Amino acid sequence: MPEEVIRVENLVKTYKPVVAVNSISFTVKEGEIFSLVGPNGAGKTTTVEILECLRTPTSGKASVLGYDVTHDEKEIKKRIGAMPQDFSAFERLTVRENVELIARIYQVDPDLRSVLEELGMWEARDRRFESLSGGMKRRAGICMALISNPVLLFLDEPTTGLDPQARKETWDVIRRLRSMGKTVVLTSHYMEEVEQLSDRAAVIYGGEIIAQGSVDELISAYGGGIRIRVSPYNDEIERVLMETAQKVVREDSSIEGVFHDRIQVGRTLAALYGQDEKYHLDIVEPSMDNVFSRLAGGRVDERGELI
Numbered sequence: 001m002p003e004e005v006i007r008v009e010n011l012v013k014t015y016k017p018v019v020a021v022n023s024i025s026f027t028v029k030e031g032e033i034f035s036l037v038g039p040n041g042a043g044k045t046t047t048v049e050i051l052e053c054l055r056t057p058t059s060g061k062a063s064v065l066g067y068d069v070t071h072d073e074k075e076i077k078k079r080i081g082a083m084p085q086d087f088s089a090f091e092r093l094t095v096r097e098n099v100e101l102i103a104r105i106y107q108v109d110p111d112l113r114s115v116l117e118e119l120g121m122w123e124a125r126d127r128r129f130e131s132l133s134g135g136m137k138r139r140a141g142i143c144m145a146l147i148s149n150p151v152l153l154f155l156d157e158p159t160t161g162l163d164p165q166a167r168k169e170t171w172d173v174i175r176r177l178r179s180m181g182k183t184v185v186l187t188s189h190y191m192e193e194v195e196q197l198s199d200r201a202a203v204i205y206g207g208e209i210i211a212q213g214s215v216d217e218l219i220s221a222y223g224g225g226i227r228i229r230v231s232p233y234n235d236e237i238e239r240v241l242m243e244t245a246q247k248v249v250r251e252d253s254s255i256e257g258v259f260h261d262r263i264q265v266g267r268t269l270a271a272l273y274g275q276d277e278k279y280h281l282d283i284v285e286p287s288m289d290n291v292f293s294r295l296a297g298g299r300v301d302e303r304g305e306l307i
């Protein structure tokens, strides 16, 4: 059984009159990527910064690596690494100089080359931070977070503002952290990111965790099922879907069947593909986007706002 690295119980943080975090509970296990996912203002940063001993909880309990966040700040800070939201470094220092600076603050003497090589930053070691692309800046930030050899890393919105390619490259770096045996706590408002990276996730909204579990569990519980959409459709197609789908939705020229059972999807496809009629067929798998919109009644846009 993997060990529990973080335990949060009924954690509350208020900034009067705002209740930023409202009695949340979750655990993070050793070696996993755990995500807190939700729109701006949901309470993600507050939660993470309490775990990093940067803010004090109003009530409830939180422990990190067995240490209490309110009493054991030193012990916790020694063992964790963090890349904060809107991370930046000394613009005019090189990557190597920025990383060395952190090593000196932590009073550690790491194998700099292996850390930089591990994350593909060795070639860029003598480049000034200001000259790096957005994705490389985040990667340098992750190197800085790694330099004290922490067992646990907090990455707060690590890909916000990056273009899709740089985001995907950052995902590879985060996956590499897991293969190095690190435990990663990630916050994000990008549903696809959470789906791609997380072993488990907690959906946070309005300071409350409204669902948590593995991505598969969340999608199968709240994703709303697999949809087969056919357009145009005839009476026979409608009959097949009526007989097999849990729900059928008709629009002007298309029809959609919703399924909760994959075997039934297979049977339905076999029946539909047997038809002579020419039509267009789409299979739409549920995603974390569907999970969030079913739970919170809205979508989160690119900037993290609920719409």
Ligand code: ATP
Pocket (backbone or CB within 6 Å): 015, 018, 019, 020, 021, 038, 039, 040, 041, 042, 043, 044, 045, 046, 047, 304
């Ligand atoms: P974002 O990505 O926008 O930071 P978040 O999910 O990380 O979103 P938090 O930053 O934790 O959310 O904010 C949760 C709530 O607490 C918001 O309503 C925010 O305005 C409020 N809040 C956060 N920090 C403070 C503070 N220092 N003083 C007052 N209110 C705060």
